[in-house]
Amino acid sequence: MLYISKKIYVPLLLLIGCFSLSCSSNIVNTSPNDKISVATSIFPIYSIANQIATDKIIVNLLIQPGDSPHTFTPTISAKQITERVDRVYIIDDNFDYAILNIIDDKSKKLALNNNIKLRKYDDAEHKDDDAEHKDDDAEHKDDDAEHKDDDAEHKDDDGHAHGEYDPHYWLSPNNAIQIARNITDDLKEIDPGNASAYEKNYDTFEKSVSNLFVQLKEDVSEITDRPFIVMHEGWDYFIDAFELNLVGAFETVGAESPTPKYLAGLQETINEKNVVAIFSEPQLSVSSIQQFIKDNDLLTAVLDPIGGIDGRMTYQELIKYNVSTLVKTLR
Template sequence: MNKLLLALGVSALSPLALAKPVIATSIKPVSMIVAAIAGDKAEIQQIVSSTASPHDFAMRPSDLKKILKADTVVWVGESLERFLEKPLENADKEKSSIEWLALDGMALHNFAEEHHHGEDEAEEEHDDHDHEGHDDHDHEEHDDHDHEGHEGHEGHHHDGVDPHVWLSPDNARVLAKAVTARLVSLDSANTKYYKANLASFEKGLNAKDAEIRKALNKVNKVPYIVFHDGYSYFEQHYGLNHVGEITVSPERKPGAKKVAEIRHEIEEHNVQCVFSEPQFSPAIVKTLLEGSDVKTAPLDPLGSKVKMGTNAYFSFLDSLSGQFLSCLG
């Protein structure tokens, strides 16, 4: 009889014992670092699809549910993901969230003033922006979106702090430590597991960083132009030779004046490659390079094709460095 009662007691408690912390993440690079620490002990719910861009994202009811159900929300911050501000506030998740940009120990860059030129003329053709590259934007459901995300984004300009912090291995370390501390507080029974994963992540990151630096040193003098000014952390970390960008904000299509300026920059700096981005239509890049021998290749700042797992962030760094090497080498 006692054995039966014990069995029933264990059965009743098992759902609680097996419950995993639920972590909602904003974008895929955040998910990669969370996954490295969480392993199979926590559930990750990503808000922005891997094929979408946070620059023009709008929340759906299903995204709001992820926030409500999460034990912790991990996001980059307001300057990249303004669409998350009000939902976090409304769900009373602000204090329990991890805002990457606000963490102690972050090495942050400011957008350079010279990158603001061309912003006015970019507005000229903004209404004609080609959304073909936004594969994940479900326009049939667009009317049901929380448009506060888009309205807030209208004020998004590339000035102040550059929010693309996931492109810095040093900043990735900072987030990994913060995620470890939060998971330990949520799930103390697996403290050793999370701390071991952090140690493994830091060791692997040091090795990957050194490997990539050695490879990119061979092309760090080659001039190139990027689709938008969002790679400064990676470029400065590895000493690459970025000489310009097509647009300061990727949701804006450059006007005729900006196109002429870029063509002049290509000639003046002997640019070897102009990078596109898979989240946005490459049509403007093709237009820029008509009649020239300049190479082009996609540069994916979000790692949309990287397979999720504990080593995903390392694969992401490999993928990004490989994209640079393929066009600059």
């Protein structure tokens, strides 16, 4: 009879037990660290994804609230997140240029603009005419500069890029519903075992946003004819959704600094249309517009395209905040 001492027997049992557990752990994910996970570039998408995923999938945020996507510099932690998640949800390749650069496996990224009608910047209805006419120096660039690659041609000084289409499509409630649809369909593919839960969560989100949209359209009905301007050109989807009277922007496409000629045209618009207010954004510095505000005797308030702070912790709260701010200021 083979005799095994207690010193050998106990570790042997532990080894056998550990082997059995390791085999079963490959089938059942019992640890939060084993959950399927995704990442989103900006907070509004994070909020929508969270409402679809609930506790089934871990959702990470890459650009933190308070940071501007236009000036975002990827961190080491953001890079690490993109390496471990199963999917990275972005607005588009141009808007999320910095995020795209830290995604090694490009098959992970998914732009959420599928089945959304995008606005070409040239088709924006509320641009000031002078914005179409650049200064002569800008018009007559050297041939070499004119023929740069598209990505390099449209980068801002901080590395952010803008393309042919306005990427701020999430600011339309109807587009947010389509974003939720796109996320739902993707999560059902990634995690088919919870497909019914994602579909149910989508229905809840769709009803919530649709009902809120109806309510908010009633709230803005008294100010739809009031002319106003914004600091950053990125509100056209929101303006179209709520049928508001935006007549200009202090900064043009891509948060570029306005030329003296552009500002002269904007000031003329303010005088002609009796504009009384300009709306800034929490992610952008307002120091550059203080004198402009004073010279034109404008009221000021803050519209927020991103959210993620108290009172704007869900997509619904964010849209409600912006409508409420407009109504209080323009009433």
